[in-house]
Amino acid sequence: MAAESTERTGFKITRRRGIALVALVVGAIVVEGTSLLPSFVGHIHYFMSDQVNVIQGNWSLVLLNIGVFLAFAIPLAAGFRWRVNWQSASLGVYGAFIVSLFVEMYGVPLTFYISSAAVPSAAGLGSAGGQSALFTFTFLGQPMALTFWKTVGAGMIILGAIIIAVGWATLYRTSDELVTSGLYNYSRHPQYLGFLLFLGGWFVHWPSMLTTAMFPVLAYFYYRLSKVEESEVMEQMNNKEAYQEYIESTPRFL
Secondary structure (H helix, E strand, C coil): CHHHHCCCCCCCCCHHHHHHHHHHHHHHHHHHHCCHHHHHHHHHHHHHCCCCCCCCCCHHHHHHHHHHHHHCCHHHHCCCCCCCCCCHHHHHHHHHHHHHHHHHHHCCCHHHHHHHHHCCCCCCCCCHHHCCCCEEEEECCEEEEECHHHHHHHHHHHHHHHHHHHHHHHHHCCCCCCCCCHHHHCCCCHHHHHHHHHHHHHHHHCCCHHHHHHHHHHHHHHHHHHHHHHHHHHHHCCCHHHHHHHHHHCCCCC
């Protein structure tokens, strides 16, 4: 019954969601008016075609990035928040995404070879004209360049990481059974929201066949995980009424 009680609430147009919807519509108009959408299509085409030049064989970068971004998931995998199990399937898919992403970025760009054979540069889906670098720098002896959309993706990654970190800090600094302060006043699962932004940022930053295929799968896993967690937390809560009220008044993600 407890599990069912967390499923009852449907989608409601709250003031917060109404503002977000208006912002989304305005944003869509701005995107269309400034030709950002065609630019992003060109960005994807650039990565899918034979135009992109990728780093190969830099395994020190591969191992460093895999280690850093897998460590990001350790607190969730340990179930620190509610002492509930962070499903091994979710951790496995996330781990596969991270390992595959950086092996492709700095090791063996296999999916680029596959996609470039099917999507030549003259396919008419976009061009590399908008792919000039905004920022260039050197990292571990490797020259790096950030185009506009790579920079947008990097911003999403950083924002997602900040949300995850702030969510963790909010939880671990209190002994309250139910946390509704800080980010948890706006989202029941700000850490999962942060991971969605984080992974979505990698898709924008590096829109290969891999990220295009795996991001929707990971988004589904995080959504399902949030529902499972709420069912298990409801069973453990002493004040179930307060938790149910929190569920009904606070969005799952946004």
